[in-house]
Amino acid sequence: MATDYDAPRVTESDEPDPSLEQLTASRKDTQSPVVDVEDTDTAESFELPGADLSGEEFTVRVIPKQSDEFTCTSCFLVHHRSRLADTAQQLCRDCA
Template identity: 85%
Template sequence: MATDYDAPRVTDSDESTDTSLEQLTASRKESQSPAVDIDDTDPAESFDLPGADLSGEEFTVRVIPKQSDEFTCTSCFLVHHRSRLAPGGQLICRDCV
């Protein structure tokens, strides 16, 4: 089925422009609930505090040593490929220049 994206869009608000202000405020009051939604789970329980005992945890990230064609930027301290080396002889990446 083809869709004409240049055609004007018709929404519910365009069709019901004759609704009075009193009707809109009455329908708004009917749809609002006086009760406040409270989340049962406390988000603070999911955070680990600094200094927490993590001795029982295992690393799931595999660390690869710096390769011979990579360098560590002296500005941002990220490891980049030699193709990202800025001209000038210093070990600075193109992003930091």
């Protein structure tokens, strides 16, 4: 049987759209004034931009650049000499 896709669709329940008053009334009924907050959500777990981090200590060990490494002039990452693509401009293979 052929289907006419251009014909308007008829549904079993062609109810009119609810009015604005009905929508706002049903919305007020379903909303709860209680905020659902978990115990793990504390203010200490959030870091604010520009916060004072002077009391913090590094947890990463920083190793100086070795003699067989170079710093890419494009991405500023330290790579091994085997990743050097352009000797004159000191570019890594990813940036070249």
